Amino acid sequence: xxxxxxxxxxxxxxxxxxxxxxxxxxxxxxxxxxxxxxxxxxxxxxxxxxxxxxxxxxxxxxxxxxxxxxxxxxxxxxxxxxxxxxxxxxxxxxxxxxxxxxxxxxxxxxxxxxxxxxxxxxxxxxxxxxxxxxxxxxxxxxxxxxxxxxxxxxxxxxxxxxxxxxxxxxxxxxxxxxxxxxxxxxxxxxxxxxxxxxxxxxxxxxxxxxxxxxxxxxxxxxxxxxxxxxxxxxxxxxxxxxxxxxxxxxxxxxxxxxxxxxxxxxxxxxxxxxxxxxxxxxxxxxxxxxxxxxxxxxxxxxxxxxxxxxxxxxxxxxxxxxxxxxxxxxxxxxxxxxxxxxxxxxxxxxxxxxxxxxxxxxxxxxxxxxxxxxxxxxxxxxxxxxxxxxxxxxxxxxxxxxxxxxxxxxxxxxxxxxxxxxxxxxxxxxxxxxxxxxxxxxxxxxxxxxxxxxxxxxxxxxxxxxxxxxxxxxxxx
Ligand SMILES: Cc1cc2nc3c(=O)[nH]c(=O)nc-3n(C[C@H](O)[C@H](O)[C@H](O)COP(=O)(O)OP(=O)(O)OC[C@H]3O[C@@H](n4cnc5c(N)ncnc54)[C@H](O)[C@@H]3O)c2cc1C
Numbered sequence: 440x441x442x443x444x445x446x447x448x449x450x451x452x453x454x455x456x457x458x459x460x461x462x463x464x465x466x467x468x469x470x471x472x473x474x475x476x477x478x479x480x481x482x483x484x485x486x487x488x489x490x491x492x493x494x495x496x497x498x499x500x501x502x503x504x505x506x507x508x509x510x511x512x513x514x515x516x517x518x519x520x521x522x523x524x525x526x527x528x529x530x531x532x533x534x535x536x537x538x539x540x541x542x543x544x545x546x547x548x549x550x551x552x553x554x555x556x557x558x559x560x561x562x563x564x565x566x567x568x569x570x571x572x573x574x575x576x577x578x579x580x581x582x583x584x585x586x587x588x589x590x591x592x593x594x595x596x597x598x599x600x601x602x603x604x605x606x607x608x609x610x611x612x613x614x615x616x617x618x619x620x621x622x623x624x625x626x627x628x629x630x631x632x633x634x635x636x637x638x639x640x641x642x643x644x645x646x647x648x649x650x651x652x653x654x655x656x657x658x659x660x661x662x663x664x665x666x667x668x669x670x671x672x673x674x675x676x677x678x679x680x681x682x683x684x685x686x687x688x689x690x691x692x693x694x695x696x697x698x699x700x701x702x703x704x705x706x707x708x709x710x711x712x713x714x715x716x717x718x719x720x721x722x723x724x725x726x727x728x729x730x731x732x733x734x735x736x737x738x739x740x741x742x743x744x745x746x747x748x749x750x751x752x753x754x755x756x757x758x759x760x761x762x763x764x765x766x767x768x769x770x771x772x773x774x775x776x777x778x779x780x781x782x783x784x785x786x787x788x789x790x791x792x793x794x795x796x797x798x799x800x801x802x803x804x805x806x807x808x809x810x811x812x813x814x815x816x817x818x819x820x821x822x823x824x825x826x827x828x829x830x831x832x833x834x835x836x837x838x839x840x841x842x843x844x845x846x847x848x849x850x851x852x853x854x855x856x857x858x859x860x861x862x863x864x865x866x867x868x869x870x871x872x873x874x875x876x877x878x879x880x881x882x883x884x885x886x887x888x889x890x891x892x893x894x895x896x897x898x899x900x901x902x903x904x905x906x907x908x909x910x911x912x913x914x915x916x
Contacts, residue, residue: 446576449475451774452566453583454558454719457484458760459751460585461542463767468549470775475577476551477558477568482542485587485752486760487535489606494629496531498791501633505793509830522637524613560720563744581746581774584726584734585767586719588712588752596680601687602706605630615639615705619689621677622709623650625790628660630707632792635669642670642701644691646710649673653802653851655817655837660796660853663833675699680706714753729755738780740770748774761786785868787861792853794820794834797861800849800868803839812842816898820854822905823893824885831855836894838877845873856887863888874898 451467453460456478464476481488500522507520546553556570566582568575590604598607605626617640620631628650631643643664649657664671675691678698687706691699714733721728727735727743733756734749736742742749748770751763765781772779790796806813820826820834834854841848850864867877877895882888896902 446565446578448578449473451581452577452579453585455585455587456482457585457587458486459763459767462764463583463750463771464551465545465549466768466771468551474551477554477556479557483539487538489609491760492535493531493609495791496534498629498633500527501636502793505636559718560723563724583770584749584753585751586715586753588714588758591711591713592708593677599682601682602680605709608707617703619701619703619706623647627709629791631669635667644672644675646676653837654804656796656851656853659835712758716753739773740766756783785865787865789858794831794854795857796853797857798851799861799864801839802849806839806848814840814842814898816894818890818893818897818902820890823890825887826855829855836890838894840874840898847872860888
């Protein structure tokens, strides 16, 4: 390989073609910048190939499969349903391929130069791209690092076709007979419930007390997991895993003493991520990073080096495509001279369990810890007419309200429709809505969102579908 002095000049060089990188590339091109996007694998990144799209194909398939039995009561007869893993894999792969083609077409249509290769910083102005057979140099005015993150694996544990992470789970070629899921984030919950509903025996182990959700939602979630026969071990820490020909034995400890061993055909370790920064040459540009190596950015997605931006999973904070997209677009706009900034205090958090969970803003516990005097309203989905029609009566809606100002602080829901409905909650919180702003409008009927109206009304004992004795209990100050 020959490395010459010549460097192609670009206004913007982006490293990583996941959601953070490709959204930034398109937004920057819209604003008139000359952009080069470097991706070492496939455009779309983890989200498209190993994350959001495969995982939501899995959860939706499981929800459809488990919901079939209800159709009988509606007069629809479904001959004995079966689930074929290979067909499912082909299905989601075709969804991924279609979406990838769409991203490629958009990159081309926006006249973005797309290079396949591994990029690294050579200096504060130059990036080198190794594409295996040759090495190219680009000189940039601005650079964006959007290289993503990789799942952690405990020391001494080797990945295999039985011990998997959220990135390798998609290499499975059949339904696991039994699955241990270790983790506490949304994907640990999604995988546990989906595989259980598709037919695997599932044990969910979480190192902490719970899943970081509002206590009302968490209580309902644990009830639903129990009803689905997912075994849950809380406050159990991973110690080791031993693989034999056809099982894995996982040893856990509780309170650093009591040891528990659980055997399963497969294990999913879904507890934490580290940034993809090795070999990127960050030491050359000297950008600030936190103690775990994640790149520190400000509200404009700028690193400590002002012409170098970073977006998505390689930066501090939550690991979500929604955050990567916002940060990528903000970076493109800011470097183009716009005064764009992001605020991550109101990112909707969604869990595609069945029923799904969606929340935005503060939990009751967080609001109290922040010193708010809190009043709450809660409404069970079993009292909602449309939930009854759907046969999906599990879950609840809960409102967290500042008792002094009536401002809504948080909206939490477990139940059918939660994922799509939560965006209205985000608007409400963005607009600093008060209790009366949610209580006053006319709500469509019958509709799942009436659960929000009744949750708000229950704060002041006005909910119609709550028996009088419970109205008082549900409104706490
Ligand atoms: C199982 C699972 C389910 C998920 N579900 C959701 C969900 O429902 N909703 C949600 O919002 N998020 C979800 N996520 C998270 C989401 O996938 C990530 O937050 C998102 O992909 C981060 O985007 P990114 O652009 O920062 O990085 P990535 O998507 O990881 O993309 C980074 C890209 O950079 C490339 N790259 C790395 N280093 C270099 C280099 N040196 N040179 C060239 N290219 C390089 C990589 O090949 C990769 O394609 C899920 C994740 C997983 C694992």
